Amino acid sequence: MSVLYVSHGHPTYAKGGGELAAWRLFEAFRNKPEYEDSGFLAAAPSAEVFSAGCELVGISKDEWLIKRSTSAITHDTAVNLSEGGQLHQALEGKKFRLIHLHHYLHVGIDLIFGLKRWFPQAKLLLTMHDYWGPCVYEGRLLRTSGELCQGGDPTSCNACIGGNHQGEIAIRALRLKRMFGVIDHLICPSYFLKRQYLNWGVDPQTISVMENIPDQKVGPINPKPASGLVPETQLVVGYFGQINPWKGLDLIIKGLAMARAEGADVNLQVHGPSEDLSNSPEGVTLAGAYSPEQLGERMAGIDLLVMGSIWYENSPMVIQEAYRYRRAVLLPNLGGMAEKVKEGCTGLLFDAGDSASLARCLVELYSNRKLLTKLTEGVEEMMAKRADALRGHQQIYARLMKA
């Protein structure tokens, strides 16, 4: 059985969580028997990758990039979807039984109907990586004002995207409705995400909750012990990922300062592109960007993963990765992040957006080294019991094929 993975981007050009999740599945499954003829179709990062007159480029025999959608609101598809078009020619002869969509952003909604026409026997599976359904503005359910949002209100959506877009919002709603009408199954990497889509009106019968699969290339992990397990030493917390206003790094730094002011020798390592922090505050180390291969090494240098996101997130890959390296987590009690922590067992939660609450947790962790030990052991225990997401996907594929 071959699967066509459709992603809003190719990891060659963008290593976002969604793109990586799609790619890892593609890589994982095409190496399995029966899945060898799977393909990967993604939106190109820009028009520059195309030759003149082309709207498609094949970057391998089973990987294609198509022109990027022109509208992030109505999600139109920018390539010809008629039979005989370039994309149709590229996919003609393929026998995809399953089309696993990881987004409709950039590739466009119309593509889905085209694929459905061309592969009428194929089942459509959509993994949702954020809240683009109910939220027109960046898909974060976070308004421009910084307020968290429930989504689905055209007036609020219109305000967030600058006004005067009622038309596109209404068109978009109709198109999403039609699109969700043809999807056979939905995968949500978090319960919180699922709840939001249910509230928005998606059929509850078609949704599974399943984590994205981690990087399958990473070999057996022998995690180093966290430094916090050694008494009387400093506590090192690590921030991993992009730095943007919604990730809350400023909040973390503020909480760190407050904790240090109370005498806790807490330090923060920031792993990720961090040009914006040219003057790093006291106790903050800018470790810079890292490759997936460096992740283990970077994780080894911290006692605990910390996140500060002020939006709901979905299922941040970094949490899974921390757990894989047996690191406890300190997360905001918000959205998809909150459900990833068994509080007091695998990590702690602080009040989202509240640096004082974060500071209290840091002081507690610094002062009570037994707590950090307990949390790290909790992670170990949880990972031992954890379901295999790859297998979970395989089961869903099989179930869909039988249906």
Add this chain to the structure above:
Amino acid sequence: MNNQAREISNILPGIPFVESPLFPALAKANVFGQHLPTAAHLHQHGFVVVNLGRERMTRMAAHIKTDLEDQFDLERWHTGKGITPSRIKDAWKIHKSVKELALLPDLLLLLESCWGRQPFGFQTLNFPVGTQQHFHSDAVHFQSEPPGFMCGIWIPLEDIHPDAGPLEYFPGSHRLPYLQAKDVGIKQQPGVIPGQEIFQPYWRMAIESQRMERQFFTPKLGQALIWMANLLHGGMAVKDHQYTRWSQATHYFFEGCSHYTPILSDWPEGPVAWRNPFDIALGSTRDSISNQYLPWGELEALAAEHGWTFKHLQPNLNGFELIEHALLLEAVASIEAGVADFSLALMEWALHKGSFSSPWLQEKRACALVDLKRIDEAIILWQELSDPAHQQPIREAALEMLARFEGRECVITALRQGDLDQAQLLLDRFLQQGQKNTLSDWQSSIAELEAEGLIPMLLPLLELRIDSQPSQGLSLLIDGLRDQLTPAALDQLFRVGAEAHLGYGWHSTSSNAILIARLNTGTWLRVEVEGPRLCRRDVAEHLGMQALQDSGYLISFDLPAGAAVTSLWLNGHHQKLEVRDLRGQPYLALVDQLLQLCQIPATPIERLPGLLEAGLGHCLQQLSAPWQRPAQWQGLLRQQQHFGQNAEGAEITVVIPLYRRWDFILGHVAGFSIDPWFKEQRVRLLYVIDDPTIEEEVFGWCRGQLSDEILDVSVVSLHRNSGFALACNIGVQSAQTPYICLLNSDVLPIKPGWLQPLFRSLLLTPEALLAPLLLTDEGKIQHAGMEVQPLGMQGLPACVHSLKGLDETQLKQRYPEELPYEASVLSGAALMFDRERFLASGGFNPVFGRGDFEDLEFSLRWRRNGGRLVVVPSSRLTHLERQSITHDVDVLAQWRGVVNAWQAKDLCQELHKTVP
């Protein structure tokens, strides 16, 4: 006279005491003193006999007879023949005794007491024999204003024998009404001098009907008969020519009156034969007023009222003739100084109140009237003065003025009436009279033409004559008239219909400009520029005249069928003739072009209704008229392509015009693709691209995205943007199904199944125009039927969505069963109807251009044709109101909106009831 008498006598000073209805009170107040019995007799009978003393009369009679007897052929009389002369008029001038008798002081005192004003004898008549004159009233010959201040005294100069033809009279006849010529149907005619015969039938009938008694007077010498002005009296037939009847009749007026001859007058409106009576006592025509009665204060007030300072009149002028001469000089001076109104007032004062009677006063009055543009009245005066009864100099002067003004006046009258064809016919005489005129000869004509705004009409006539009838006078007149012109121009002239034209330009006059067109039919067309002004900053800047900021205009006019313009003048300026034919050109562009001519946004939009009313609105109707014919619609089609499935058995076509935004197609396709009726191919979808700028994009997208869609989609494109109305009409015409659902592009389905209730209702009521409920994207009511209210600019119609903003719950409270209901007007955003009915009705009217108000007009027309307007609330769609058009604050769009509101009102009589 005591105080009481004075007080009472002042109550009715304009009526002689003996005629006064207050006579009893006057008598009681002892106004008449010792003359009461005389006054009472006069009051009651209209005459009285008084005794002057035989001895005194014998002496005076002897003198008079001696003085006058040589002048009469009494021997001939005694043979039974007539006598010539039979009387001597105004013998007082040469015979002292006659004058003495006329001015007997006791008689004058008596008359003053009885009439309440000072009398003056103005005429004596001395008779040797009986006159045998038909009875008459002196008041038709000698009347005063105020009336009744006239009387006569007949004094026999011998004992009168009954066979000598004594005086006869009818007591009480003085109470008959005073007569004017018009009372017996006589209007003065040039050259005709009516005699008293015109009144005789009436007098005879009055006497007969009122059974008045005829009395005759056979006095002894020393007696005298006084009669009031209106007493009917005459001379009885002479039975025996052996008898003489020596007598003197003296006629008296009273001071403070004007005097005229009713029998020769068209009193009071027409010409009046004013008199300037002699005053026997003064020996001339009321010469005595120069010092004694000239009311200087009154004249000064008159002058002050007109801002005039006397140049010739002085309070100490002596002599009637001197004063009259000064009055004439004053009249001329004031006319020359441009104060003609004073000149007129002064002459009327002199003639009416001042008792001057020189015909030259009338002549100057006529001159003043000319200056005051009252030419008609002046001509009447000159006609009167040209009568042979007048002396040669005044007649010649009057005839000269008539020659100058009569021909001119006919032309001016025709111009005044806007009848250029008539004016052209009359021009010959006018030009003939003036062919040798100098510019100064033309000045008064030019001034009058200028003042009356007639130059713009006359100049074209004259300019066309300059070649065929050249003369120095005509050239000078044209030059003089051109000097009076104010700047004006017709910048553009458009042909907008078979006969209809629209002009655009500017003019600097505050009044309406005049456009004159010479037609190939040889006739003239005169059009007045009406309507609000347009802002013309370009003109103001170019000419450096800020006052021309608002000098623009639009003018619309129709030529007679088959006629063409050969020459044009605007406000007298000859214009180049370039007619741009707008017919058949793209209508939308024309609308904008004509609105741009209105100089938006500089011209306030509030002026637009007036501009439309003044002709712009109907010009647009003319320009759009060809597009009302369905046969023309297909000519706008550029291409048609089909995408997706072929729904051959479809019953309904959803027609959607596209303009600018076309991304709504994505919404339609998404929404319709999940609708069972579309899936079952009961419905087709047809887009009309009314915007060439998006044509390629739309077709490209459709090819890429719809070729394999499950929907049946046709896309037609138009050669040019033709407006919502035409796009809809062409869409309906292009559709093949019997039923049509017309949607604005920004109308989107909410959920499947919205067509069923509409279709069901249409099958039940085929004559209905149906509309679904339209909701906003927030789910509130946007359209559930409309009402028309006069809320637009200056009361123009506005469509009001009366239920707008309600939520569905509130609507359900109003219509719990969600059954269809009738509405006043339906929005064109979403309509369903029988295709053939729509086409038979003519579809939307293309005059509405890009859109708005076409649904109002169409709704009312549908109903007028027997259709119904029905809202089907169970059918619901989202209407993203005005998302399909621009959001910019577009001034031009605002102007278009006002145009369309006006068109709706103009085309729908129904709106005249609701929209005042």
